[in-house]
Amino acid sequence: MTDRLTLLGTKGGPAIRPGGPNPTSMLLDLSGRRIVIDCGLGVSRGLVETGMSLKELDLVFITHLHSDHVLELGPLIHTAWTTGLDHCVSVYGPKGTRNVWTGFLASLAYDIETRIADEGRPDLANLVEIVEYGPGEIFQEGDLVVEALRVDHPPVTDCFALKISGADKMLVFSADTAPFPPLADFARGADILVHEAMLPEGLDSIVRRTGNGARLREHLVASHSFAADAAQIATKAGVGMLVLNHLIPADDPAFTEDDWRAAVAAHWTGPLVIGRDGLQLPCE
Template sequence: MHDRLYLLGSKGGPAIRPGGPNPTSMLLTIAGRRIVIDCGLGVTRGVVETGMSLKELDLVFITHLHSDHVLELGGLLHTAWTTGLAIPVKVYGPEGTRKLWRGFLASLDFDIRIRIEDEGRPDLAGLIEIVEYSEGPVFEEAGLVVEALRVDHPPVTDCFALRFKGGGKTVVLSADTAYFPPLAGFAAGADVLVHEAMLPEGVENIIARTGNGARLREHLYASHTLAADAGRLATEARVKTLVLNHLIPADDPSFGDADWRNALAPVWNGPLVIAKDGLAVDF
């Protein structure tokens, strides 16, 4: 199994538009494990398109409970179950993840019960273990170590950057965050830093297209990172490759790769990847 990061959903925010990318989700293969990270709309199809069987689902990590990161968590687990999942899956998420999962099970109670009775399937609830985590060590098993750092994503307080170390490689994910200097230490020397990024020139277009977010501008600037600041942080951390993901905007034809690269040119001179749905990054 190659050390590889699949960017399954690359846009910031919950809205989807014709021909545009999906919200945030990733598949990380490292230290012999397959790890789904965040579960925005489209994650199930995205995982399948990488060639992975849903019956191989192993570990899931959720960075925070905004809908564009969890809306398809239940759908992923349920579809894996109907595909033939028969081994336990562990889901790591912040406080509230267990309540989210219980709510999903309640909403699909009729379907789950009838499939158990009619098709002889194992109990879905018994296959899924929810582990709620906070800042600090999260997971250690068979050479894979995962640690979490609380980041600045108001008004959400339980939002965590994640560091995955295994097989001599390190991958760090910023999660959703305003510019947060402590991330540089957390990501120091990483093979890959995946950091969210926003272009200020695109913010007004997003607000105009959305229409029903009276305080959306204030939220975006208080809770997200400008692309140039992501580049500064990557330079300070001396990471090997910077991946811009959770792009704001990601589905505006007025902006393309050149705009992101121009924003980072003064502050980052290393390998740079601009996320697109389905893109695979080897490291």
């Protein structure tokens, strides 16, 4: 298995539009493990398009419980189950993740019970382990280590950046966050930093399309990072590559990759990738 990062969904926010990208999800192949990071709408299809059989699913990390990061957690596991999943899936998420899963099971109880009785499938409830985590080291297996850092994403308290180390590589995922200086120390020396990003000039079009005006703008500015902020974190951390992800806006044709590159140029001169759905990056 080649060590690589695949961006499955690169859009910030839960809305989807014709021809546009999907909300947040990623697949990291590292140290012999296939690690799903966040489960926004479209994650199941995105994984299949990489060539992964969903019945191989076994390790998932959720950064926080906004819908664009967790909406398809239950459907992903259920779809894997209908594909032939017969082993335990470990899901690591912040406080409340267990409620998301048990609520999903309750909502699909008729279908699950019918398939168990009619198709001879194992009990889906017995195939999932939920581990609710906080700051610090949250996973270790062989040389694979996952650490969590609480970031600043009001009004969400339990939102965590993740640092995943293995096979002599280190990747850091910012999750959703306002500019957060401690993230630079957390990401120090990372080979890849995947950081959320907004374009200031793109906020007006988002507000117009979404329709809740001043309140939405207030949330975006208070809870997220502009591309220039991500670039400054990357420079302070001395990372090998900056990947802009969870893009806001991600589906406005008025803004191109050139706009994103211009937004970081004053603060970051290293390798830069602008996220797009399906993009695969080798962990070299």
